[in-house]
Amino acid sequence: MVSRVRTVLGDIRPAELGVCDAHDHLFLRSRQLPGQELDDVPAARAELAAFRAAGGAAVVQWTPYGLGRRATDLPELSRTTGVRLVCATGLHQAAHYETELLGSLRGRLAEVFVSELTEGIGTTGVRAGLIKVAGGFHALDGHARWTMTAAAEAHRATGAPIAVHLELGTGALDVLDLLCGELGVPGDRVILGHLNRFPDPVVQRQAAASGCWLAFDGPSRAHFATDWRMPEAVRALADAGFGDRLLLGGDTVVAGARSVDGGPGMPYLLRRVRSRLEEALGAELVDRVLTEHPGRAFAADWA
Structure with a gap:
């Protein structure tokens, strides 16, 4: 069986993904x-167009079940902007949901994930291409264990593939102990x-040793050690032999962070972060991090 990346417009070969957020x-x-x-659909279209103009070709959207993915709109956005899109199933931390919604998923969470990956999200026909779950702050609560158990199933x-939100970058080893x-x-x-939000080089190397993918995502906020520590962190991982496990993303989570609304947005990854990392890693490795690595990380031998 040949591995494919599952986009909202269908499965593609990993090499077709291109420069990927x-x-x-x-x-x-x-x-x-x-x-x-x-x-806002017009704002999303404008953001994708800006990312495309900066040299981007694909975006992996980690928004999971119940948090307004707007799966119905994703295929047309992909077609009109020329940017390939990958959509997620999965479940975030309990705090993001009403208690009633979580209760309705008890006993059938894995079934919902499988259905969205294989049959499509609701009646949209859009199939998810990854499972997104979340850990807690330096720990895993019962909700995280429930969602990760369903994700593994x-x-x-x-x-x-399973993508994990690490709360403030913490808990990586606990997540790997459970999942792997x-x-x-x-x-x-x-x-x-x-991982950039908790820049502990020892934890990052230990996590990388599991064979997992290490995503450095989101431009700096005042309370996060992100951009200014990222070159040092990724260079240390590459020097330790883990340069082939790196991913980069923008993680735009609020409207004010979009480039079309005055924030850094998706283009920032290519406009600022890329050149800064090239000084630390060299252009050849950064190019692979943005193109080859996402194709490998998000491809699957779909059952």
Whole structure:
């Protein structure tokens, strides 16, 4: 069986993905972010067009079940902008959801994930291409264990990769102990997000040793050590032999962060971050991080 990346317009060969923002959001609605929703189709189209103009070719949207993915709009956005889009299933932290919605998923969460990966999201026909779950701050609560157990079951049924939100970049080793240890998910099927937010080189090397993917995503905020520490971190990982496990993303989560609304947005990844990392890693490796690596990380032998 040949591995394929599952986009909203169908499965493609990994090499067809092109320059990829490996972690971002076109749409996102959460009760944790009132009044800051990403819910504007024209703004999403403009953001994709700006990313395309900067040299981008693909975006992986990590917005999971129940948080306003707008899967119905994704195929047309992909067609009109020429940017390939990958959509997620999965479930975020419990705080993002109403209790009633979570209760309705008890006993059938893995089934929902599998259905969205193989049959499509609702009646849209859009199939998800990854499973997104989330850890907690330096720990895994019962909700995280429930969602990750369901994600592992869905992975075994479909081959889909599992992408993990690390809360403030923490808990990477606990996540790997659960997913790869207890639940038996191969390390190269796990993508850890937000590692740049907790720049511990020892943890990053230990995580990389599992074979997982290390995603450095999101431009600097005042309380995160992101851009200015990222070159040092990725260079250390490359020097330790883990340069082939790196991914880069923008992680735009609120409307004000879009480039079309005055923020850094998706183009920032290529406009600023890329050149800075080239000084640390060299242009050849950064090019592979943006093109070859996402194709490998998000491809699957779809069952």
